[in-house]
Amino acid sequence: MNPAGHPSANPCEQALAAWSGRHPVSSTSVVAVAYSAGADSTALLLAGASRWPGRVVALHVHHGLQAAADGFEQHARAFCDQHGVPLRVTHVDASHERGQSPEDAARDARYAALARLSQDAGAACVLLGQHADDQVETLLLALSRGAGLPGLAAMPERFERHGEVFGRPLLGVAAADLRSWLQDHGHTFVDDPSNIDERFTRNRIRARLLPAWEACFPGFRGLLARSARHAAQAQRLLDELAAIDLARTGSPPAIEALQSLSRDRQGNALRAWLRQLGVAPSAAQLDELLDQVADCITRGHGIRLKVASGFVTRDGARLSYGPASQPPTL
Structure with a gap:
């Protein structure tokens, strides 16, 4: 009452x-x-x-x-x-x-x-x-x-x-x-x-x-609910930016186009690409992948990083994600 x-x-x-x-x-x-x-x-x-x-x-x-x-x-x-x-x-x-x-x-x-x-x-x-x-x-x-x-x-x-x-x-x-x-x-x-x-x-x-x-x-x-709403809004903006960047780099991303972005934008785009595949890299895995992408400056430089149950690898000019049994491709 x-x-x-x-x-x-x-x-x-x-x-x-x-x-x-x-x-x-x-x-x-x-x-x-x-x-x-x-x-x-x-x-x-x-x-x-x-x-x-x-x-x-x-x-x-x-x-x-x-x-x-x-x-x-x-x-x-x-x-x-x-x-x-x-x-x-x-x-x-x-x-x-x-x-x-x-x-x-x-x-x-x-x-x-x-x-x-x-x-x-x-x-x-x-x-x-x-x-x-x-x-x-x-x-x-x-x-x-x-x-x-x-x-x-x-x-x-x-x-x-x-x-x-x-x-x-x-x-x-x-x-x-x-x-x-x-x-x-x-x-x-x-x-x-x-x-x-x-x-x-x-x-x-x-x-x-x-x-x-x-x-x-x-x-x-x-107050905490308001903070959560702010975080959700910021994430939506990052998702929009990732869509713009993946339209530019392709999906899967072209390595050279990815390297033209800032490291933060690379990380955001890579998270979005892997999320589309149902994969969620840890912060340490993403940092390692960004380091490998940065070092990939010659045709013969390989990329291979385990994420979840598969591997991110280099497939010619692009990145690729596949099962653990998939051999690396240069």
Whole structure:
């Protein structure tokens, strides 16, 4: 209740209206909400059902990673029945491969499953419940790892994966506001016990760093979110510059044309070229590649640098990227 005694509005509703204003949804389209049964997705689902009555479908992914997962699904079914929202559920195998973290494996499996469910439902997009605290955690995690602009840009509010559009309308809404509204209005949700396990870095940030930031800088979430937006804008400009430079050097890049650019522009163009191939070089690998390009001043000078599962090599006048078994070409 607000001070005047009237029911308070779901804080997600204004955020959802703003997001859909920037990314319009057709007046006849189905909208999917990724519904874990947790607090954030519960508040988002209720806001979506209020904004688009009869056009919202809830998508629930059962990872099978913990005993509580069965209870999450049961709660999701009961809640959706209570509120008249259609629910689609799928079970996935989120086991991780050698060298892959369990968190990455679960996230990849979840996005793939959500895309399939959404496509089956004929939905225009899938809305995700990540909020301002999640965005701050992502930014602090990126800072702690020495990330570049893509990492500092944190989570985008709209992106595409597995042929599906995903949206994050709640990146400006604090977790405490969501929970307070749900509790004030008697809406039930589940708490994932893994969210308090401080073996995970993100949970340590949530439990230890965020309270300290709040004590020193009240309202810091909005300020850090602004920094993330600035980083995203700067990255978009770098992407535009890379497109201009790759149009000049060709893709794959011609070595001589690449050498005519400043080292910073070379690095930006090379990152963009490799990103088009699904490859992300480390800072050390990119520096080494730039050194090899700079030294490539004779016809017989070779280039060979391992990046991810393949090699960047010289192929005549141009660079090339291929599998490890591919022999170097001068």
